[in-house]
Amino acid sequence: MSFAEKDSTRTFSLDSYYVSEDLGFILHEPMTELPSYYQPWMDIALHLPELVLSHELRSRVSRMPLLSSQYLHSHRELRLAHLALGATTMSYVWQEGEHHTVKVLPQNLALPYWEVSERLGLPPIFIHADAVLANWKKRDSEKPFDIANLDLVVRLPGGESLRGFFMVTLLVELAAIPALKSIPKVCRGVSSGYIVDVAQALQDISKSIHDMTEALKLMHVYVEPSVFYGIIRIYLSGWKDNPSMPNGLIYEGVSPEPMEFSGGSAAQSSLLHCFDELLGIKHEAKGGAFLTRMRDYMPPAHTQMIKDISSWPSLRCFVHEQCDEELNQAYQLCVTELTEFRNYHINMVSRYITIPAARARQLRLEKTTEEEMIAKAPTALEERGTGGSSIMSFLKTVRDETKQVFPTVNKN
Numbered sequence: 060m061s062f063a064e065k066d067s068t069r070t071f072s073l074d075s076y077y078v079s080e081d082l083g084f085i086l087h088e089p090m091t092e093l094p095s096y097y098q099p100w101m102d103i104a105l106h107l108p109e110l111v112l113s114h115e116l117r118s119r120v121s122r123m124p125l126l127s128s129q130y131l132h133s134h135r136e137l138r139l140a141h142l143a144l145g146a147t148t149m150s151y152v153w154q155e156g157e158h159h160t161v162k163v164l165p166q167n168l169a170l171p172y173w174e175v176s177e178r179l180g181l182p183p184i185f186i187h188a189d190a191v192l193a194n195w196k197k198r199d200s201e202k203p204f205d206i207a208n209l210d211l212v213v214r215l216p217g218g219e220s221l222r223g224f225f226m227v228t229l230l231v232e233l234a235a236i237p238a239l240k241s242i243p244k245v246c247r248g249v250s251s252g253y254i255v256d257v258a259q260a261l262q263d264i265s266k267s268i269h270d271m272t273e274a275l276k277l278m279h280v281y282v283e284p285s286v287f288y289g290i291i292r293i294y295l296s297g298w299k300d301n302p303s304m305p306n307g308l309i310y311e312g313v314s315p316e317p318m319e320f321s322g323g324s325a326a327q328s329s330l331l332h333c334f335d336e337l338l339g340i341k342h343e344a345k346g347g348a349f350l351t352r353m354r355d356y357m358p359p360a361h362t363q364m365i366k367d368i369s370s371w372p373s374l375r376c377f378v379h380e381q382c383d384e385e386l387n388q389a390y391q392l393c394v395t396e397l398t399e400f401r402n403y404h405i406n407m408v409s410r411y412i413t414i415p416a417a418r419a420r421q422l423r424l425e426k427t428t429e430e431e432m433i434a435k436a437p438t439a440l441e442e443r444g445t446g447g448s449s450i451m452s453f454l455k456t457v458r459d460e461t462k463q464v465f466p467t468v469n470k471n
């Protein structure tokens with residue numbers, strides 16, 4: 060049976076996953092304020108760096124009233140509440156560094172955070188969908204969506220490097236939009252057997268992935284490695300597979316048992332998950348399990364989109380069976396660009412984690428005052444990502460599995 064006969068009636072549209080043609084997975088016009096009832100949350104969430112620096116955050120949180128989440132109505136309100144309570148939770152847990160964490164998140168924070176998370180179908184921890192997708196505003200609404208005109212709604216410690224880290228990641232999401240728009244074209248083309256349309260859509264996807272790598276390069280301009288490693292990173296860390304919090308965290312008033320959640324990571328961006336499923340790239344064993352688990356840290360509609368792409372008739376088999384040189388080349392170009400993205404990302408991880416980690420070990424031995432910031436960085440995270448993975452072997456395996464996917468043109 061041909062591909063066209065199998066599935067020509069199925070449709071695939073971005074709208075059904077709340078993915079827009081102009082902003083992709085990025086939340087449209089995130090709210091910057093909640094109804095006045097929630098002012099006690101926002102009074103804290105909008106001043107986290109100062110409160111952490113003065114070591115006042117934990118006591119401020121303990122004095123916060125217990126508020127009900129029932130006056131939050133719209134999706135955008137809930138997303139702001141999740142962002143604000145998530146960033147407050149990270150600051151509460153990590154305020155005193157890796158050696159003085161807490162076992163319990165107090166009820167006045169834990170309970171509403173749990174309720175908001177349940178309503179959104181998200182885990183009660185700070186995730187990519189908070190930090191990046193729902194955490195932006197334009198400085199001047201008349202001016203364009205570019206980094207000079209973008210600011211964060213909620214900040215963690217890390218100053219301009221923190222803004223750069225989240226905003227450059229937002230620009231990577233933005234660069235991927237043409238690729239997202241082409242996914243339905245690929246799906247339709249595969250179902251209907253339109254080789255030319257599929258080849259054209261794949262070319263657009265490869266160009267868009269190339270632009271994502273270009274956007275990634277801006278990290279070096281906006282983010283200082285010592286600030287990322289020594290300050291920012293700990294606030295993104297979770298309480299799963301983290302030796303600093305081996306037993307997880309008790310959400311008081313929710314359950315007496317501690318719970319474990321991975322920290323924020325762009326592995327929770329839906330982009331590469333979509334491309335892997337579309338291109339038929341499989342990640343096996345431990346790395347694959349980690350990536351699959353990261354799908355529980357995405358808005359449920361976006362996870363659904365990834366699942367639906369994976370259940371679509373296989374593009375990889377289509378390319379293999381059609382024996383069309385142009386189609387094959389377009390497919391291979393996508394794989395090459397995705398490999399390039401992962402290669403560049405590995406170099407970046409080396410610059411922002413591996414090298415500062417080596418330097419931190421040395422500085423701890425020498426006890427120099429210079430670069431104290433790096434020396435004080437969490438030792439438990441030297442070999443681990445904030446999501447809890449053992450970094451380099453994981454990332455290189457994922458990159459190699461990308462390279463290996465090439466279907467050979469069937470000449471018979």
Ligand code: HEM
Nearest residue numbers: 228231324325326328331408411444445446447448450457
């Ligand atoms: C300074 C910048 C960055 C650093 C240091 C960094 C670090 C890491 C680390 C350590 C991991 C391993 C998973 C974990 O435990 O968290 C990871 C995974 C990942 N990161 Fe990044 N990351 C950075 C920026 C980005 C950006 C801007 C993107 C773009 C969306 C991105 C996309 C990914 C993806 C997709 C994965 C999963 C592995 C894969 O599919 O190849 N990262 N990152």
